[in-house]
Amino acid sequence: MQNSKNHLKTVPKSVIKRLALYARTLHRMELNGIMRVSSKTLAERLGITPAQVRKDLAHFGQFGVPGFGYRPGELREKLRKILGTDRMIRVAIVGAGNLGKALLSYVGFRAQGFKFVAAFDSDQRKIGHIINNIKIQNIDNLEKIILGKKVDIAILAVPASKAQEVTDRLIKCNINAILNFVPLRLIVSDNVKVHYVDLAIELESLSFYLR
Numbered sequence: 001m002q003n004s005k006n007h008l009k010t011v012p013k014s015v016i017k018r019l020a021l022y023a024r025t026l027h028r029m030e031l032n033g034i035m036r037v038s039s040k041t042l043a044e045r046l047g048i049t050p051a052q053v054r055k056d057l058a059h060f061g062q063f064g065v066p067g068f069g070y071r072p073g074e075l076r077e078k079l080r081k082i083l084g085t086d087r088m089i090r091v092a093i094v095g096a097g098n099l100g101k102a103l104l105s106y107v108g109f110r111a112q113g114f115k116f117v118a119a120f121d122s123d124q125r126k127i128g129h130i131i132n133n134i135k136i137q138n139i140d141n142l143e144k145i146i147l148g149k150k151v152d153i154a155i156l157a158v159p160a161s162k163a164q165e166v167t168d169r170l171i172k173c174n175i176n177a178i179l180n181f182v183p184l185r186l187i188v189s190d191n192v193k194v195h196y197v198d199l200a201i202e203l204e205s206l207s208f209y210l211r
Contacts, residue, residue, distance in 0.1 A: 015056050019079050021046055022053070024112075026076035038069040085113035090150055092118040094166050095157030096126045096136045099181060103155065104131040117149045122162075139166075146173040153177045160184045 025045050029037055039050040057063045060082050064070040080086040091114050093100050103109075104116055120139040121127060129136050137145055146154070154175045158166050163182040170178065176192045183198050 011059050018056050019083055023076050023079040026072040029072040034072055036069050037072050089114045090117045090152045092151040093155040094120045096121040100157040101131055104134055118145050142169055143173055156180045156182055
């Protein structure tokens with residue numbers, strides 16, 4: 001399997017996102033008792049072409065059996081290994097407002113391999129509250145807890161005015177993977193990966209199709 005670090009750096013982000021969708025779709029197939037799947041069937045489930053499925057998988061080696069297709073469970077486990085979700089990923093969220101609370105409350109993340117281990121806020125009215133077994137901590141203790149909990153990924157849901165400051169603190173704790181819900185481009189070094197989720201932009205994009 002082609003998995004050298006240099007090779008992985010060249011894989012487009014769009015491919016990585018589709019791998020996660022493949023894994024999720026394969027999991028549903030497993031639950032439904034489906035024992036084999038073709039690239040055509042997998043493509044139809046996601047609204048893409050079979051050629052796209054094969055091309056995406058080819059970035060990481062040879063999968064499946066010619067004339068048979070893929071075994072959903074086997075392929076899903078290989079994709080989880082590629083994505084790094086074959087182990088529990090430890091997640092912290094900074095910002096326990098309405099969005100932060102909603103994310104903490106969602107139990108589906110754990111089934112996908114993600115475990116919230118810490119939550120932070122600066123509002124004294126929120127500190128100490130427990131959501132889904134996670135106690136909201138004072139952001140003043142961020143560094144100590146992030147390092148102690150060995151956090152892998154940080155989710156940012158703070159006011160825009162605080163986003164860069166918090167990001168800098170996270171990076172000093174060796175966090176190099178951030179999911180950012182703040183409508184602000186963060187200044188980070190090349191080794192830090194930031195994925196942006198701007199709900200307003202997504203809604204504005206959808207509104208185009210309502211005309």
